[in-house]
Amino acid sequence: NSPYHILAIETSCDETSVAVVKNGTEVLSNVVSSQIDTHRRFGGVVPEIASRKHVESITVILEEALAEAGVGPDRIDAVAVTQGPGLVGALLVGVVAAKSLALALDVPLIGTHHIAGHIYANRLIGEIRYPALALVVSGGHTELVLLEAEGRFRIVGRTRDDAVGEAYDKVARALSLPYPGGPHVDRMAQEAEDAIELPRAWLEPDSYDFSFSGLKSAVLAEINRANMKGEPIRAHALARGFQESVIDVVTTKAMRAAREFGASQLLLCGGVAANKGIRARLTELCAEAALPLLVPPLKLCTDNAAMIAAAADLKWRCGQFDTLDLKAEAQLSL
Numbered sequence: 001n002s003p004y005h006i007l008a009i010e011t012s013c014d015e016t017s018v019a020v021v022k023n024g025t026e027v028l029s030n031v032v033s034s035q036i037d038t039h040r041r042f043g044g045v046v047p048e049i050a051s052r053k054h055v056e057s058i059t060v061i062l063e064e065a066l067a068e069a070g071v072g073p074d075r076i077d078a079v080a081v082t083q084g085p086g087l088v089g090a091l092l093v094g095v096v097a098a099k100s101l102a103l104a105l106d107v108p109l110i111g112t113h114h115i116a117g118h119i120y121a122n123r124l125i126g127e128i129r130y131p132a133l134a135l136v137v138s139g140g141h142t143e144l145v146l147l148e149a150e151g152r153f154r155i156v157g158r159t160r161d162d163a164v165g166e167a168y169d170k171v172a173r174a175l176s177l178p179y180p181g182g183p184h185v186d187r188m189a190q191e192a193e194d195a196i197e198l199p200r201a202w203l204e205p206d207s208y209d210f211s212f213s214g215l216k217s218a219v220l221a222e223i224n225r226a227n228m229k230g231e232p233i234r235a236h237a238l239a240r241g242f243q244e245s246v247i248d249v250v251t252t253k254a255m256r257a258a259r260e261f262g263a264s265q266l267l268l269c270g271g272v273a274a275n276k277g278i279r280a281r282l283t284e285l286c287a288e289a290a291l292p293l294l295v296p297p298l299k300l301c302t303d304n305a306a307m308i309a310a311a312a313d314l315k316w317r318c319g320q321f322d323t324l325d326l327k328a329e330a331q332l333s334l
């Protein structure tokens with residue numbers, strides 16, 4: 001078996017990333033250029049600006065990724081790209097770049113699902129044992145996905161309103177913390193001496209779905225109440241109460257689903273997998289249940305192109321390629 005290289009491109013939101021991955025799982029380079037500083041002053045990602053920034057950086061990042069990998073363009077065997085879901089204008093930049101490259105190098109093009117990327121980031125650190133249950137928590141997604149077999153996904157639960165990361169970011173904003181607020185709320189929750197008890201949205205007894213808008217509203221209501229009474233806002237205790245509610249619900253539902261579907265492994269992924277509280281609780285619960293847990297290192301949890309290569313590699317292995325008609329899709333099912 002001769003070595004092969006997949007070059008992957010990810011531009012679904014506010015990160016421009018290009019990676020070169022050898023033999024499916026050996027990351028030679030994974031360059032990520034974040035636009036966060038640009039979007040921060042608007043308190044969130046501005047789609048129009050994101051697209052323009054991707055256009056400005058894509059060729060530079062591409063060259064950087066090839067140079068860092070020490071692999072010439074002639075040794076690229078396939079080009080993978082995030083096809084969706086995401087901001088359509090942002091996705092389009094990556095898709096057009098990938099098509100041009102595949103055409104110029106005369107190699108296959110592989111369109112990839114962003115969430116499959118987050119899930120298969122775990123391939124880069126260990127072997128996945130099926131059936132596996134993935135808890136996908138990011139700024140745009142909150143899903144419990146059962147991987148029945150390689151590349152066979154079944155969504156068993158999803159958020160009915162805000163994604164976890166989105167709720168973190170909104171709570172952070174209400175507490176006047178900078179964007180993206182997840183890491184700040186996480187840090188404050190760790191530092192807090194006490195917690196303000198907040199509700200948990202369990203939904204129907206047998207449901208694996210999530211809801212975080214009520215929890216977010218409870219935080220806002222507490223801030224308003226304090227403001228009306230002229231009391232100081234107990235930001236740390238609120239962050240702790242919010243985080244405890246989130247951790248309780250997501251980890252309890254993930255463990256229950258893992259049991260019900262007979263998962264041999266639990267995978268944690270997406271940007272919110274960087275959360276210290278969620279990591280710690282899942283590690284504890286999985287140890288108790290003797291359920292193996294895989295969690296990628298932080299750099300592979302947030303948006304990056306190496307995870308796209310890891311997912312595309314499964315398609316590469318069975319020769320599942322796309323044509324140059326590949327379209328960027330804001331909504332795309334797994």
Ligand code: KG4
Nearest residue numbers: 138139140165180182271272274275302303
């Ligand atoms: O996966 P990601 O990079 O982008 C999406 O595809 O959405 O996730 C970004 C999200 C943001 O909402 C950010 O606030 C959140 O992940 N996040 C965190 C932490 N680090 C990042 N949320 C909670 N705790 C953290 N430590």
Ligand code: ZN
Nearest residue numbers: 118138271303
């Ligand atoms: Zn993502």
